[in-house]
Amino acid sequence: MMSFRPTRRTFLKTGTAAAALIGIAPAVLRQAGAQEADLAPYKAAKIDWQQASGETITVAVIPASYFENLITVAPQFKALTGIDVRFEKIPPAQIRQKAVIDLTSKTGTYATHAADPMYYSLYAANKWVEPLDSYRADKSLTDSDWFKFDDIIPAWRAADSVDGKLYGVPYDGEVTIQVYRKDLYDAKGLKPADDLAAFVSNAAALNTPNDRVWGTALRGVAGAGQNMYIYPSIFREFGGEWFKGGKLTVNGPEAEQALSWYVDLMRRSAPTAAANWNWPDIADAFSQGTLASYIDAHSSASVVNNPEKSKVIGKVAYARWPKGPTGKRVSSIWNWGFPINAAQTEKKKKATWLFIQWAASAETQARTAHRFAGPTKRSGVNRTSIWRDAEYVKLMNGFGDNFVDATMASLQGDTDVDWRPRVPQWPAIGDTMATAIQSALSGQATVKAALDDAQRRVEPMMRG
């Protein structure tokens, strides 16, 4: 757990500002003018931003560049609203548990947190978070013409809603796409895979462990957000339905085909170590030139294009998920959204909503993305309009061939709200499935036995 501390950069900035104050008065005036102009786009909203002035809220986020950028511009929020925001950075593996413990004990520690969209059903079933539609409708709190909620990517809004009611506002998100080495593909005359069979044959053709290049890698380590991130897409592409006749079903012929496809691919064309890999390991291996392709979040493009570490810059290209036997391509609908903790005073809830509205607004999204002064720009902005912004598109295309087109096509065509079973029991189902997938991959159980066992375990979870 880390609280926000001034970094060397902010320290230097403060120093420079202080020097300016002492020396050059006109510069101070200019700076004051700039501050005023900074907030003008927000003041165009017809609401009283200062209505919860004096409140202090704590926001839990994960240590990732897209939240670092938000933390950097957060002083503007304080200037705009008079609300103090404390950020607490919690690694992704712990943030869900910490949030659940806070919510269940009703301490109201985190006014809002970066929430896993799969957890909204659980939150809503326990009434731990506020339904947000009333906040959106309240004219004193939200200027809908300014906020333009409908501009936020529809699949992510749907992912943050339960039974049509909104519980979280997406801040940053991702889609799953194919990432491949253009140079290796060209050398063998291969094309990015259009279907799952072609993906297997491409990976097999490029798998040359003796030259330390493996065909591909998918997330292998067990976890609801790890191997159970990639498997649901395959399951859905093979025609799997989580709820067959209203009953949660994780086994059956489609599931067996999907899991066999994954296990065979991983055993034949991925490094052995990939069985314990999560996405950062995959992106690292790819940027070292040891992988010919992978399928994962489009946001990993910033890792494989990191000029300090990557050896494959300029050789990377992108394509959509290969389609399954049903003709479907299924991307994740992953996003980090902000809910409002219900265990707070009314005034704090208002302060929290103002923060959420500020963070999810087109203006803040732009200021933390292409208009951000620092070196890392966000690749998961929540606004359709920004994805059409020429400046942003130009910046994103720096990641390699076809990046924006593949991402946009996936966002519009491949997102599937039923990607994973959206029920309050998800944490238990996700963990059970993750264990089953890993048992099959490691050979502890056959594909069928692993899935049948998972089915036996999830059935009692659904009984009330």
Added chain:
Amino acid sequence: MKPATATAGTGAASGDLGRALAQRERRFAAALLAPAFMALLATTTFPLVFLMWASAFRMDLAMPFADGFVGLENYRTLLTDDRFWSSLLVSLVYTGATVVLQVALGLALALLVMDMKRGQGWFRVVAILPVVLSPAVVGMIWRTFMLAPEFGIVDYLAINAGLGSKNWLGDPVLAMISVIVIHTWQWTPFAFMVLLASLASLPEDIYEAARLDRASALHRFRRITLPLLRPAIVMVIIMRTMVALTAFAAIFTVTGGGPGTATEILNLYAYRKSFTELSIGYGSALAVALLIVTLLISGILFALRRAK
């Protein structure tokens, strides 16, 4: 208590005074003790009682509407839960293997080091290092530097030894061996230090007498050293068994119980049920079951210790 006995029998009035004084003193002592006692109750007894209380309820954060008192239902489920039995078996194998290895290796090392003329002090300092590391750190080191296929040191040695690259943490049997080796690597120095200390305190004259009677080295070891070391060995076994049964951090960081459930000890299963699956009631029942198993095994070991 002392003033009461001192003043006893010196007349009725002073006796009353003495009793009153004694009572006041006792009350004062109780008042002094109370904060520590309360703190102990609040931090150890209360959570334990609460755990047992929770294990009699259905507490499912995913289905709050179904929560309620269920009596022994969780324990009935537990007895028919395959994963409970398999994790109990993993716990027992893990404990048995690590304790036997630690005692055997620790004793061998102690006997070897006893005869070292020089550098014994250095050896002890170096040997104690793994013990002072946090198990979570040990887990991370083994997972990333030692056991990673293609990149780790152990795998590098295996490749050079002609065994070929192995998926140390991805294969069910190898993963189990790996976590046993890690625990043994970290905790053998503890057994070594305890046994070395008691070896050093063994009386030299018995050995001299044995040598005069021309007892062989093996004889001396079996008939003198082992029986004299027995209390120390039993103590090491008891302490290490209790720790191994409740081990958590190293396995959690190295394999997370995987691959599949191959290294999922009972403790880890209870943790996953409670905090990942959010089924607090059943998770508590699992924790109580672990407590009972630990109590039973240490009870048996203590009984064995007293037996002779």
